[in-house]
Amino acid sequence: MGQKQLNEKLINARLSKQWTQEEACEKLGVPSARTWQRWEREGVTPSLYFRKKLCEVFCLSLEDLGFEQPTSIGNISSTRERAHSNTSEKEPPPLLTPKNASLFKAQTTDEKLLQTIIERNFSRDLTEELLASNIKTMNFRDEWQYVVNNLVAEAKSELRAMVFDVELTRWWNTIAGQIYMMTNIGLLKKKIPIKRIFILSSLDMRLRMNTLITAYVHHKIGVNVRICKAANFQNNIPFKPDMFSVHDNLFVTLYYFSLEKPITNLLLETKHIAEFTSFYDDLFEDDQLCSDVESVVARSHYNESFFTTVKTELNMLYTLEKYGSVTELARRL
Incomplete structure (x- = not known):
């Protein structure tokens, strides 16, 4: 963050x-x-x-x-042209290596492009005022984690989800994260597609590598993964969540992990669910803001330890799948 x-x-x-x-x-x-x-x-x-x-x-x-005037954005094609023409003119943040800088540096043009996608998909009446009347709030650890697997398991058409590097990288290796992964594998076995965008916001290269390990594992089990480098992502999207997911077209989950007590908000209004869905799909398909995980990993030039870690985590998932539950696996080890 x-x-x-x-x-x-x-x-x-x-x-x-x-x-x-x-x-x-x-x-x-x-x-x-x-x-x-x-x-x-x-x-x-x-x-x-x-x-x-x-x-x-x-x-x-x-x-x-203390706020900047919003910039007027032109059509998306001209914005992309400016993004390409300006890419070589900006120096990367100091913590980025030359090998990774061209892929990961956050450009002003990227943020403008993100804003263009937002303006194209969200209506002007989508404001924070809706939070009071349009959502159900749940404590993330005490409530949401107990119901999320059941809700995800009931997906019928498609699951669209996000991962925000700073907040959730370590979560995937917890018991709750492993159980959630098993639920994802169950959906994939039923031929229900899963899209997952990994948001890279940190300048810490170790954290980025750990995020890409998680993303690569998801890719290997069949999740359609994209890596997003949109600058200032949270501050731009409506309601300013750390990330969000869309479950079929039934509800949107807004995650707030930066709060002292993390919460999850369920957005239930059909019109705005459709807006989040179209925004997600636009972002997912945009090649300026998002890249496929294979190309990101290839350009990052990670050594063999990266792929060894991926293999280890995949083996753990396959073992979990074999025994059916974390509890059963722990009993047998």
């Missing part, structure tokens, strides 16, 4: 009114103080609706409130 950025201008604007964060939320109709905290202390940009509300209430411009 990107470095947190304090928005002193927004803080000063609120303090000039002598409002607490809770009072500011009440004045503007913001769903929760946590949302306001993310604006002030985590560099999160509000949705279009709340950007307008902030300007109206404080009688200040976006710049005076």
Whole structure:
């Protein structure tokens, strides 16, 4: 996840009114103080609706409130041309090696392209106000993990999912993650396709490698995997989740792992489920923002230990599949 950025201008604007964060939320109709905290202390940009509300209430411009003016985006083909023409002009972040820089560096043009896809798929009335009336909130560890496997196992047409490198890489190797993988294998056996986008946001090359190991394992068991390098991903998409998944066309799961107590929100409105679905498919198919995992791994020039780790994890999955459960495997070992 990107470095947190304090928005002193927004803080000063609120303090000039002598409002607490809770009072500011009440004045503007913001769903929760946590949302306001993310604006002030985590560099999160509000949705279009709340950007307008902030300007109206404080009688200040976006710049005076510490937010950049949204850039007007042209058609997608011209954006892609600019992305290609500018790629060689930018220096990679310092932690990237020359071998990986051209593939992984986050370009301004990539973020603009992501915004274009967002604008093409989401209606303007999709705002954070819908959170209060349109979702069911569940604690991730205590509630969601107990029901997610059943819900995924019931998928009838397609599962679209994401993995955010910083938050979930280690989760896949936990018991809960292994059980979820078994559920995925069950879907694939029933010929139900699974798409999974792995979001690369960290500049830590070790973390990126671990993420690609997980992605490669998924690819090897039959998941259709894409690697996404969209810059500032979370701050751009509606509701600003860390990631999301679409279960058939029945509901969307919004994940918030950066909270002190991670939660999962289930988005249930049919219209907005369709918007998230079309956005996901657009992003998945976009060759500027996403790449297939085979080409990413090939360009990364990993040594033999990478593939040895992949083989070890695949063998563990096949062993789990043989015994049918983590409990049975543990009993036999």
